[in-house]
Amino acid sequence: MKSRRVAFLIAAMLWPTFVWAHAESGRAEGFLAGLHHPISGLDHVLAMVSVGLWGAQLGAPAIWLLPVTFPVVMAFGGMLGLMGVPLPGVEIGIALSGILLGLAVLAEWRPPLWAAAVVVGMFAIFHGHAHGTELPPGASGMLYSIGFVIATGLLHAAGITAGIVHRWNWGRWALRFSGAVVAIAGARFLWIALAS
């Protein structure tokens, strides 16, 4: 009697069980990791907010063209990094972006629109190359990418929103002061990059 029960139990355990083919896992983790990554480094945050501040100073159409250029070119840089295409001096490029964008805000530099887009796009490649390769194991690459782009865009939006103060005289000075802070921070990052 007992052996029959054991045999029945073993047979039941060997019965084909649930099949969860292509089980979805790590999607939320991927999205949150992507959302967090752009704000995890001060050098990236300052550069991205500066793009928004500079766009706000320049006004239309730069106010929307620069924040559109940066994420797209940054994603292109990220794609190159993911494909294994080497880019020398990434950290130096990131630090220089802080200095130049900070100085542009400080001086309220008004180059032609195409030149501003080229400057922003050139530095975006360095930021993208440094980013985007740190996906947690098992997480979704697609949702990481979406979270990453949304966070970057929101940082630009934060810069543009802060740049609204440009319409007042005290606000113009406040923006120029923040540009000086970003440039000084960029110089500090350059020092660290060259020392390492």
Add this chain to the structure above:
Amino acid sequence: MDRVGLMKRAVHRTLVIAASLFALPVAADAHLTGTGLGPFYDGVTHFFLSPEQIIPVLALSLFAGLRGKRTGRIALFLLPTAWFVGGLIGLRWPVAGPFTLLACFSFLVLGALVASDADLSPRLVAGLALVFGLALGYANGSDFSPTNVGTLGVLGTAASLFVLVTLAAALVASLRAPWTRIVVRVAGSWIVAAGLLLLGWTFHSHGPKL
């Protein structure tokens, strides 16, 4: 048999029945979220939880809306119909996914069209809706093929798609202030950026490094 023996026997029986129930074979849920409400709603849920499907549809809806009411109406009926036909073909003759490259391509093309606010004729937009509807619907049908959601699942997805296209295209077509159209174009650039990163991930994970 004493009381303890009876209890042991009851426990053994319960264990055997429980083990048998846990071990019962059930249908495979490949890449699908089961709602418990039937295949139609499984198809609905699958669509809204699949960024590789919802984002291209959203992008095409935004683009159709940017091109005006007439183009929006064309996309509204053509895209779900093409999706449904593609889905049925995918159910009948499936291929193995994942369709990551298709997602990358659709993100890049449709996102770029939104970002650039390309001045395409309604006929060209209809062609885009037809091609992307068939391709993405086919991928959707192939995903559903190993499951038991079948035609009703594809119908649920197409119905969700109809609702999304209606809302998104109508909203964008009604925008008047210039800055609101710029916001839509910025969203398009974000879709392009996500597509570029996704392309990088595709080659990073599966392909040779350059």
